[in-house]
Amino acid sequence: MTAIPPPTHTISSMIDAHHADRRDEPRLHLGGSMLGHPCDRWLWLSFRWAVREKFPGRILRLFRRGNNEEDIITADLKAIGIDIRSTGIDQVFLNMGSHVGGSVDGIIESGVPGAEKTRHIAEFKTHALKSFNDLEKKGVKDSKPMHWAQMQVYMLGTKIKRALYVAVCKNDDRLYTERVRFDKEAAENLLNRGRRIATTERIPAPISTDPSWYECKFCPAHSFCHKEQLTQQVNCRTCAHATPEDDGTWSCARWESKNIPGDFQKIGCDNHVLHPDLVPWKQKDSADPHEAVYEIAGKDIRNGEGDAFTFSSKELIAGGEACASDNVQAVRAEFPGAELVEVRNAS
Numbered sequence: 001m002t003a004i005p006p007p008t009h010t011i012s013s014m015i016d017a018h019h020a021d022r023r024d025e026p027r028l029h030l031g032g033s034m035l036g037h038p039c040d041r042w043l044w045l046s047f048r049w050a051v052r053e054k055f056p057g058r059i060l061r062l063f064r065r066g067n068n069e070e071d072i073i074t075a076d077l078k079a080i081g082i083d084i085r086s087t088g089i090d091q092v093f094l095n096m097g098s099h100v101g102g103s104v105d106g107i108i109e110s111g112v113p114g115a116e117k118t119r120h121i122a123e124f125k126t127h128a129l130k131s132f133n134d135l136e137k138k139g140v141k142d143s144k145p146m147h148w149a150q151m152q153v154y155m156l157g158t159k160i161k162r163a164l165y166v167a168v169c170k171n172d173d174r175l176y177t178e179r180v181r182f183d184k185e186a187a188e189n190l191l192n193r194g195r196r197i198a199t200t201e202r203i204p205a206p207i208s209t210d211p212s213w214y215e216c217k218f219c220p221a222h223s224f225c226h227k228e229q230l231t232q233q234v235n236c237r238t239c240a241h242a243t244p245e246d247d248g249t250w251s252c253a254r255w256e257s258k259n260i261p262g263d264f265q266k267i268g269c270d271n272h273v274l275h276p277d278l279v280p281w282k283q284k285d286s287a288d289p290h291e292a293v294y295e296i297a298g299k300d301i302r303n304g305e306g307d308a309f310t311f312s313s314k315e316l317i318a319g320g321e322a323c324a325s326d327n328v329q330a331v332r333a334e335f336p337g338a339e340l341v342e343v344r345n346a347s
Helices: 011-021 040-047 057-079 129-138 145-158 184-199 222-228 313-324 326-334
Strands: 083-085 092-095 100-104 106-110 120-127 162-169 175-181 242-244 250-252 282-284 292-296 299-303
Touching: 011 057, 040 184, 057 083, 057 120, 057 162, 092 145, 100 120, 100 145, 100 184, 120 129, 120 145, 129 162, 129 175, 145 162, 145 184, 292 313, 299 313, 313 326
Parallel strands: 120 162
Antiparallel strands: 083 106, 092 100, 106 120, 162 175, 242 250, 282 292, 292 299
């Protein structure tokens, strides 16, 4: 007797699919929570929206749990007499210049045991069991250097010289708390690093050229760095015309715009040209300042506003080297208004 197969559309899978399908809007700034990341290239790629990490629904629900935990921790701190403010929707956003910023979980005015009159910034995190045990054993600086770096940058931005780190173990609800001292030199170095990465025109070197390197293996940019080296994203920040300015704005050379609106950056325009560091092809001289010429499979391929002789950025991403094939070239010549969406047996 054959068993009835389990349903594919279970409640849990439907909930996960709901979360996975929700559009995740990218940050306009380079987050202070990221400045302790070991790889300059990943910070540049993520700030440029050149590699977008896609999370499954279950992971997104875990993120939601972490966000929800902030309200619970805040309530518990208030219950023991700690005066904590600027939490939840009232969080303080720090604009630290040159595109670097971040939101502080809370500002403690007073009441921390042993330092009742000392102001602290508050940083809340949730951990799985293994991570929490390591945190208890090593302390936040050695166990979670990115969290330590985040607090340093936020202390610099708020001019508050102490931080209270509160961690919750998701497995058994244990709590870990630690007071963290301000390290001015480390904080300034982290901030300067963020500003440098955000405003540099060219892509930084990778942390390793070995695809099996442990810090690369599970990185969202692994495929980009170690395989195709081609972005899959078309927006203002992946465009060769756009420049991040020191004042925190983005300018566009194509339209001579001094401040591209944030919402428009996410979409871009039809004149998008792929940044030369986000393609695997050699760039060649172009007679048109609004187009790029890339050498693909031995042929000069123009990139800009798509027409019979020029490929749009979306077409180059979809077609890759097939854009240089005789078949594709012939079809584009015959149907100049057509857009290349997918290439099959183009050679």
